[in-house]
Amino acid sequence: MPAIRLANLTLGYDRHPAVHHLSGEIAQGSLTAIVGPNGAGKSTLLKGIAGALSPLDGGLTLSKGKRLAYLPQSADLDRSFPIHVYDLVAMGLWGQAGIFGRIGLGSKGKVEAAIAAVGLTGFERRPIGALSGGQMQRALFARLLLQDADIILLDEPFTAIDARTTADLLALVQRWHGENRTVVAVLHDIETVRRAFPQTLLLARETVAWGETARVLTPENLLKARRMVEAFDSHAPACEREAA
Amino acid sequence: MREAEEDEPMLYDLLIGPFAEFDFMRRALVGIMALSVSGAPIGVFLMLRRMSLTGDAMAHAILPGAAIGYLVAGFSLPAMTLGGLAAGFAVALAAGAVARLTVMKEDASLAAFYLISLALGVTIVSLRGSAVDLFHVLFGNVLALDNDVLVLLASVATLSLLTLAALYRPLVMECVDPGFLRSVSRSGGVVHLTFLALVVLNLVAGFHALGTLLAVGLMMLPAAAARFWTADITRLILLATAFGMVSGYAGLVVSYSAGSNLPAGPAIILAAGALYLGSLLLGSQGGLARRLLPAAHLQR
Numbered sequence: 001m002p003a004i005r006l007a008n009l010t011l012g013y014d015r016h017p018a019v020h021h022l023s024g025e026i027a028q029g030s031l032t033a034i035v036g037p038n039g040a041g042k043s044t045l046l047k048g049i050a051g052a053l054s055p056l057d058g059g060l061t062l063s064k065g066k067r068l069a070y071l072p073q074s075a076d077l078d079r080s081f082p083i084h085v086y087d088l089v090a091m092g093l094w095g096q097a098g099i100f101g102r103i104g105l106g107s108k109g110k111v112e113a114a115i116a117a118v119g120l121t122g123f124e125r126r127p128i129g130a131l132s133g134g135q136m137q138r139a140l141f142a143r144l145l146l147q148d149a150d151i152i153l154l155d156e157p158f159t160a161i162d163a164r165t166t167a168d169l170l171a172l173v174q175r176w177h178g179e180n181r182t183v184v185a186v187l188h189d190i191e192t193v194r195r196a197f198p199q200t201l202l203l204a205r206e207t208v209a210w211g212e213t214a215r216v217l218t219p220e221n222l223l224k225a226r227r228m229v230e231a232f233d234s235h236a237p238a239c240e241r242e243a244a
Numbered sequence: 245m246r247e248a249e250e251d252e253p254m255l256y257d258l259l260i261g262p263f264a265e266f267d268f269m270r271r272a273l274v275g276i277m278a279l280s281v282s283g284a285p286i287g288v289f290l291m292l293r294r295m296s297l298t299g300d301a302m303a304h305a306i307l308p309g310a311a312i313g314y315l316v317a318g319f320s321l322p323a324m325t326l327g328g329l330a331a332g333f334a335v336a337l338a339a340g341a342v343a344r345l346t347v348m349k350e351d352a353s354l355a356a357f358y359l360i361s362l363a364l365g366v367t368i369v370s371l372r373g374s375a376v377d378l379f380h381v382l383f384g385n386v387l388a389l390d391n392d393v394l395v396l397l398a399s400v401a402t403l404s405l406l407t408l409a410a411l412y413r414p415l416v417m418e419c420v421d422p423g424f425l426r427s428v429s430r431s432g433g434v435v436h437l438t439f440l441a442l443v444v445l446n447l448v449a450g451f452h453a454l455g456t457l458l459a460v461g462l463m464m465l466p467a468a469a470a471r472f473w474t475a476d477i478t479r480l481i482l483l484a485t486a487f488g489m490v491s492g493y494a495g496l497v498v499s500y501s502a503g504s505n506l507p508a509g510p511a512i513i514l515a516a517g518a519l520y521l522g523s524l525l526l527g528s529q530g531g532l533a534r535r536l537l538p539a540a541h542l543q544r
Contacts, residue, residue, distance in 0.1 A: 050427060070427045077421045081292055082475045091417055094428045099413055127475045128420075147428075 001063055003028045003151055003182040004049060008058035011041070011048040017056060018044040019203065024210050026199075028063065029180040031173070033187050033197035033213070037229045040203045042186040043073055046155050049184065062151065066182075067095060069149035071140055073156045073186070079129050085139050086124040089115055092146025114142040119168055134165035141169050152176055154185040158192065170196055190217060204228035262500045268387050272496055272508060275389045275453050278397040279462055280488030282404035283446050285481045287467035289439065292419050292477075296464050297351060298339075301358035303447045303460040305335035307365030310381065310451060315372050319380075321392050325448055332444035335361060365456070384455030386496075386508045393452050400449040404442050411435055416477060454509045462488055465516035472527025491516035 002025035010020040019041030026032055034042045047053040048060060050070035062068065090103060090111045097103055115121055118138040123131070131139060137157065144152060154173070158166040174196065176183050187193050193200055193213060200216040202208040204225040209216040262269045290299045309331025313323035335357045342353040369378050389397075408415070414435045417425040425432045450459030466487035470480050495512030502511075525532050 052423075052426065068427075072423055076423045078292075078419060081420045082471075082477050082480055083416065083420055084476070087416075088420065091421070091424060094417070094425075097413075098429075099410070099431065129475070143424075 001028060002026055003030070003063050003066065004184070005061045006058070007061070009048065009055055009060050010057040011044050011053055012056050013044075013053075015056065017205075019048075019205055021058070021206055023058075024201070024207065026182060026184060028182055029177070030182055030199050031177040031197055032184045032199040032201060033193040034184065034201045034203055035187055035190065035193055035217070036203035036208070037226050039205075039229055040225065041205050042203055043155050045203065046070070046153050046184065046186055047072075050153050066150040067148065068151045068153070069144050069147040070153040071144060071155060071157060073159070077128075079131075079136070081128070083128055084124065085115070085120060085126050085128060085131065086111060088128050088139055089142040089146060092143035095147055110146060114145040115139075117145055117172070118142045134161050137161050137169065138165060141172055145172070149181070151182045152184070154183070156186050156188065158187070158189065166192075190222075193217065258501060259497060262497065268389075269496060269500065271389045271394060272386045272453075273493065275386060275394055275397050276462070276492030276496070276512065277489055278394075278401040279446075279450055279453060280466070280485055280492055282401040282408075282442075283450060283463040284466045284484040284488040285408055286404065286439075286442055286446050287463035287465075288470070288477075288481050288484050289415065289419065290443065291464065291467045291471065296468075298354055299443060299447070299463060300460050301339070301354040302332055302336055302443060303451075303456055304358040304365075305361040306332045306444070306447055306451055306459075307381070307456045308361050308368060309334075310448075310456070311365040311368035314377070314381065315368055319377075321396065321452070325396065325452075328448040328451055329444060331361065332447060333441070336440050336444060362456075380455070382455050382457050383507065384451065384453050384458060384509045386453045386512065389453060396452065397449050400445050404446055407438065407442055411438060415439060454512065458509050458513050461513040461516060462491070465513065465520045466491060469516070469520040469523040469527075472523035472529055472531050475529055487516065487519050491519055 004026040006022045006024050009022040010017050012018040012020075022045070034045060036042050044053065048055060049062075050068065050072075052070070052072075090107070092114070093103055093107055093111070097107070112121075112124070115124060118141050120135065120138050120142065123135065123139075128136065128139070141157075157169060157173075161169070170192070173183055173185065185197070187197070194217060197213055199211065200213040201210045202216050202221055202225055205228065208225045208228065209218075209221045263273055287299070290296055306328040309327035309329070310324040311327070312331075313320065313325070313327030316327075317323035335354075339350055339354045339357050342350075346353075365381070366378065369381050373381075414425060414429065414431045418432050418435050422432060446463065447459050450462060453459075454462060466484040467480075469487050470483035473483055474480050492512050492515075495515040496508055498515065499506045499508040499511035523531065528534065
């Protein structure tokens with residue numbers, strides 16, 4: 001049973017498709033990178049899987065009863081809001097606590113453990129506005145930890161983050177993989193993908209290649225992906241192609 | 245010793261006497277306290293959601309509704325309250341819809357609606373009433389609160405605080421990280437609309453005491469002043485409420501001492517304004533003095 005199944009999926013904005021005719025499966029417990037040139041539709045695809053964008057066409061099925069967590073690229077997070085790191089991380093408990101549920105002593109331990117796991121111990125009482133970019137990303141990963149999701153979607157999680165933080169957060173991703181969670185991450189650093197991600201989807205508005213990373217990230221495929229996006233004409237007539 | 249004996253009765257006359265002696269002063273104080281308790285926390289959220297001007301616009305938007313109530317029934321509390329609520333909700337929803345459906349941004353469409361509302365309201369009141377009535381509608385009459393108005397103010401305060409308590413968690417989340425709330429819950433839209441309803445409700449309540457032009461002042465000024473003292477949402481709410489109460493009390497005392505020259509409503513807002521300016525200058529969180537005075541390196 002795959003965690004995520006795409007069937008001829010087309011996603012876009014204002015009825016203009018950004019990615020089209022995607023078909024394939026993301027296996028339960030797999031660790032998949034989505035790579036491709038700028039404008040390839042990587043973030044759009046992730047948004048679609050997260051349910052933040054309705055498909056224009058085709059189908060998207062998630063395996064039933066699975067919890068999903070989504071970390072968007074530039075979270076529309078208000079960093080000037082007067083709230084502490086602890087409270088930001090504790091938001092991850094929403095799935096268990098909801099609007100009225102008590103966040104009791106046991107949960108307090110969980111929040112502290114999550115903060116420790118991302119190396120932010122001692123920062124609990126800092127206002128979020130005082131965090132650096134890397135520390136902020138650590139806090140958001142701590143929140144993801146608390147969400148305890150079966151499917152975790154990360155959009156460019158290591159962009160503009162220092163090497164040390166990237167290594168630490170990558171270790172968390174590996175830990176999730178080891179716990180048989182399904183992780184899908186949009187990445188642009190090919191070396192990181194080669195090193196840490198067994199599966200890769202190379203995207204250029206449609207699938208260029210999808211499968212084992214070593215077979216997907218060949219020079220020919222990468223070149224092809226770049227050409228496909230460059231050739232894309234935004235004034236082109238609407239897609240006439242039949243479903244594959 | 246002698247001085248102290250003289251001081252005490254003077255201070256008493258100044259600070260407590262007016263309220264001990266006059267029923268209307270006690271009523272005004274109770275009304276303003278009720279307004280502060282619910283208005284200030286709502287002001288804090290308006291400020292943090294960058295909706296301060298929205299609050300201002302909605303305060304004006306209430307006017308034509310209240311004016312129609314006045315036209316129909318004179319100075320009738322239920323008529324003007326219902327009219328104000330209807331107009332407030334209508335403008336809040338209309339501005340949101342215009343922003344979603346057209347190229348107009350929400351702030352511009354709110355400005356358009358509130359200018360129309362203000363002109364319309366003033367026209368409607370002038371159709372029937374005198375200049376005194378118009379002054380009353382625009383600036384309120386905090387020294388003439390009757391039992392019915394006090395019950396309304398207290399009910400609105402109670403309802404607002406209970407609702408805020410119930411919605412606190414998603415409301416804070418919606419302010420900090422709306423995308424995250426959307427990804428874990430569908431409550432975001434409901435929370436936003438309920439919050440807007442609370443804003444309108446409190447503005448209508450404030451309208452009876454302070455008038456349409458000043459109602460929003462007791463909401464926004466204490467919140468903005470408190471922001472200069474703390475970077476913690478809980479303390480911010482408590483401090484804003486305290487600032488609101490202090491402004492209300494100080495405004496009433498000053499206005500009483502000044503005789504009939506200084507109307508109480510504007511005096512209250514001026515007191516809140518003074519607190520804001522003082523905080524702006526001296527506040528420990530980004531106040532001007534801290535910015536401008538040289539501090540030792542890395543010292544906070």
